Amino acid sequence: MRFTHLYIETNYAMNGSNIRIKELVKQAVQYKYGSLSITDPRLYGVIKFYKECTKQGIKPLIGLQIIVEGIQAEHTNKLLLYAKNNEGYQNILSIASFSSHHPITLQELKTHKQGLIGIVLTDESELYKAYQNNQKNMIGEFKEFLKTHLDHSYISLSMDTQLNQDLQNEFHQVAVPKVSYLHKEDARVSVVLKQIFGQKTDGFLQSGSDQYFKSQEDILAEYKLYPKALERTEEIANMCDVTIDFNTQHLPSYPLKTNVSSKDYLYALAHKGLEKRLKGQKVDKEAYIKRINFELSVIDSMGYNDYFLIVWDFVKYAKKRKYLVGPGRGSAAASLVSYCLGITNVDSLEFDLVFERFLNPERITLPDIDMDLPDDKRDDIISYVRDLYGMNRVSSICTFGTFLSKSAIRDTARILEIEGILLNEILKETASYNNITEMIEQSSTIQNIINQQEKAKELLTIAAKIEGLHRHVSTHAAGIIVTEDVMTKHTAVQPGLLDMFQTQYEAKDLEELGLLKIDFLGLRNLTSIDKIIDLIEEQEGERIDIYKIPLHDQKTFDLLKRVETTGVFQLESKGMRSLIGQMQIDSFEDIVTILALFRPGPMENIPSYIKRRNKEEDITYPHQIIEEVLKSTNGIIIYQEQIIQIASLFAGYSLGEADLLRRAVSKKQESVLMKERSHFIEKARLLGRDDDTSNEIYDYIVKFSNYGFNRAHSVAYGFVAYWMAYLKANYAKYYLKSLLSMTIGSEIKTKEYIELHNFKVLPEGI
Numbered sequence: 001m002r003f004t005h006l007y008i009e010t011n012y013a014m015n016g017s018n019i020r021i022k023e024l025v026k027q028a029v030q031y032k033y034g035s036l037s038i039t040d041p042r043l044y045g046v047i048k049f050y051k052e053c054t055k056q057g058i059k060p061l062i063g064l065q066i067i068v069e070g071i072q073a074e075h076t077n078k079l080l081l082y083a084k085n086n087e088g089y090q091n092i093l094s095i096a097s098f099s100s101h102h103p104i105t106l107q108e109l110k111t112h113k114q115g116l117i118g119i120v121l122t123d124e125s126e127l128y129k130a131y132q133n134n135q136k137n138m139i140g141e142f143k144e145f146l147k148t149h150l151d152h153s154y155i156s157l158s159m160d161t162q163l164n165q166d167l168q169n170e171f172h173q174v175a176v177p178k179v180s181y182l183h184k185e186d187a188r189v190s191v192v193l194k195q196i197f198g199q200k201t202d203g204f205l206q207s208g209s210d211q212y213f214k215s216q217e218d219i220l221a222e223y224k225l226y227p228k229a230l231e232r233t234e235e236i237a238n239m240c241d242v243t244i245d246f247n248t249q250h251l252p253s254y255p256l257k258t259n260v261s262s263k264d265y266l267y268a269l270a271h272k273g274l275e276k277r278l279k280g281q282k283v284d285k286e287a288y289i290k291r292i293n294f295e296l297s298v299i300d301s302m303g304y305n306d307y308f309l310i311v312w313d314f315v316k317y318a319k320k321r322k323y324l325v326g327p328g329r330g331s332a333a334a335s336l337v338s339y340c341l342g343i344t345n346v347d348s349l350e351f352d353l354v355f356e357r358f359l360n361p362e363r364i365t366l367p368d369i370d371m372d373l374p375d376d377k378r379d380d381i382i383s384y385v386r387d388l389y390g391m392n393r394v395s396s397i398c399t400f401g402t403f404l405s406k407s408a409i410r411d412t413a414r415i416l417e418i419e420g421i422l423l424n425e426i427l428k429e430t431a432s433y434n435n436i437t438e439m440i441e442q443s444s445t446i447q448n449i450i451n452q453q454e455k456a457k458e459l460l461t462i463a464a465k466i467e468g469l470h471r472h473v474s475t476h477a478a479g480i481i482v483t484e485d486v487m488t489k490h491t492a493v494q495p496g497l498l499d500m501f502q503t504q505y506e507a508k509d510l511e512e513l514g515l516l517k518i519d520f521l522g523l524r525n526l527t528s529i530d531k532i533i534d535l536i537e538e539q540e541g542e543r544i545d546i547y548k549i550p551l552h553d554q555k556t557f558d559l560l561k562r563v564e565t566t567g568v569f570q571l572e573s574k575g576m577r578s579l580i581g582q583m584q585i586d587s588f589e590d591i592v593t594i595l596a597l598f599r600p601g602p603m604e605n606i607p608s609y610i611k612r613r614n615k616e617e618d619i620t621y622p623h624q625i626i627e628e629v630l631k632s633t634n635g636i637i638i639y640q641e642q643i644i645q646i647a648s649l650f651a652g653y654s655l656g657e658a659d660l661l662r663r664a665v666s667k668k669q670e671s672v673l674m675k676e677r678s679h680f681i682e683k684a685r686l687l688g689r690d691d692d693t694s695n696e697i698y699d700y701i702v703k704f705s706n707y708g709f710n711r712a713h714s715v716a717y718g719f720v721a722y723w724m725a726y727l728k729a730n731y732a733k734y735y736l737k738s739l740l741s742m743t744i745g746s747e748i749k750t751k752e753y754i755e756l757h758n759f760k761v762l763p764e765g766i
Contacts, residue, residue: 001230003216004035004237006063006119007080007156007176011469012045016194017180018465021045024213025052027182031215035237039063039080043096043492044398044473047509050244061240064092067103071138071145075126076103080119080176082240084152088115089242093492096504100494109149117236118150119174122158122167131163139170146171152239157229164226174236175229177219180211187212189465195415196466249366249514252389252484254309262305266337267296269312273340277347288336291349295337298361307516310482311369312341317384318373324530324546326372326523328716331358334641343369345547346716351592353712354641354655362656363663366511368519370478372720374530375522379498382480382520386500392486396496397476397507397517405430405439408467412459422456425449436464478519479507490515525569525720528738532727535734546723551588555729556722560585567739568724570595570717582610589632592718596638596709605636605707612636622696625649637704639711650697651684666705673702 009017010024021038028036036058038049046062053060062083067076083089091112098108122128130138146153155171158164164173181190190211194201214222223230254262274292278285299305318325319342327333328344334353338344348355359367373381386394403411406427413423429446433439439446440460450457475497487493487501490513496502503510511517529546537543563581565571571580571591576598583594597606611617612634619635621627629645630637637643640662647658664676677698684694728735 008179013040035059037061037063043504070126078121078124082117096492117152120155173229174232175223196411254306266305323377327719329370332369333712333716334358356655360656370519372523374527378522395501397479399476400470401472408463412463478521532738556726559729596714601707640708641711
């Protein structure tokens, strides 16, 4: 006989369980379980649980614990629901959504019962209360309740042995011991966690002291008097068979008011935008037309026409309301189509940006257009999207706060009633270590404390196991999901911000399910720029179009050479100011370069770059083609796009294939590196390259693959940095007024800005 655990709470329940999904599945493999369930009160961990189980060859049972209205008005019942099939999974998504608002009504359960298996937890039901009150007539009513409201119904074995005997002929009983921690020795951790979450634990100390994940042999021995219940438990596991699809994209359609297709509408908008962008410019128009048509063909072949229209539409809304939309962010700035639609403000041909870094026809992934918006206008734009597509199709995304070292120690200390000097000594020591376990193992101070204070040992032992667990649910800082149909076809939802729903799946899970995520990022610097422009118009009668200011303003570069970059986006940190002083910036391209260089990894190239810039070090290239690509950066790979271009020019890769190479070698896996090296050399031979040079260039690519920065992002953020520097250089008093307004509440920052800019603050009224 086999057994399947049907009542497992993971840490995603955030009610006292310390079970991490990977550790749970690993333990299940060791115990040779064939199937495993998850039954949290929300579905937060379902996708991770499903993927980990299938990866390890275990059948996942998708479950949910709910509170349901009772037959009698004053009562409720606690149920475990399981998806028998995909229809049942859809109904669990709906019920989990209702459950986030209120106890499930009998009608809601009845309406969504198809494909569901239900287990009433007997000891937490009105049946148990009726039995205690000797209301035998309740048995018949309860049987009818189960028959009417569930496709397949069972009740759990009770802790009351007599009740089990009385009910065994009336109901299908199953063995569902609750599991809320992984190992027997974790009982104390679970008690502390429950108390941290504000739960009473008196009863738990008796009834829950063995709620750990037991082996099949232990369970079968424990329930040997109930063979039928054990059989039915496995019967449920065998009935369940859910398949979650991770291979289909569910992109919404843009609501067009005419019969024109989204493909044709996007084509017309893009070409109209191109004409507008190129008007009066002396450029190779044919090159732009060729590029935009190529991009449009890729966008269409990947099925993303509607996606671009959706983003274009809300950007248009923002600009009509005179909101300052950021010039671009990430690899989306490499798209000429985005530029022509007004989504970005970066001419990808002018700045030599590679479209395949954004959308690669040889690697089908969802596009990622993240939008920077003034932080005081962001909510209005999200509300516009919500109203346009409907509340049932637009949702914010859940995320989770976790117990960090200090919070784990503080919360555990509160429950153990430890405070004062001892607690402060322990907390002080955490700053020097990555986690509590490392601190216990390596800190002589902590080891001395543990040896002298038994209470401190208990505190740190428990806190170490709590660290990293989920502490609370929160809202993703920027992400919004837009679906083609109702949200609950894909994820359960719960109440969120801005009169919106919030998903019960995290961002990564949603993207793996093929849903569209758009990041609406509130950027304080855009708000500041907007306010400066308003001040200038108010005082000077001049409205500046920040998108059209000249990129060769001498006052701006004089200010940068003086390193007066306090308050300037991306350029005000101490380390950045030092680099600016060394570089003596004199062009917009220098700003782009400095933003790419001043990152972990690329920073290692700064000394060599500066020496080469100042002609203190020779610039050498392994091949003439490399010189063509790296001349602008003094022979050093700074951008990811340069790696793509080198592979394309030297070895004949398509740009899409070259991007795949860049991604592959950045992983630094030996087997991958060897495979890609062979491929690189073979392709280079076709162009007549010798193997020695090919190996040298491949090594060069591998060496710098982790150092290259996304040039498209650097160019886009270079604009924001330049805009702020331009306003500071040309409209100092308005710039400083805005800067000080942004620091209201921070005496330190206010004092710093006043002293750095050497101006007097007059009393009010003077």
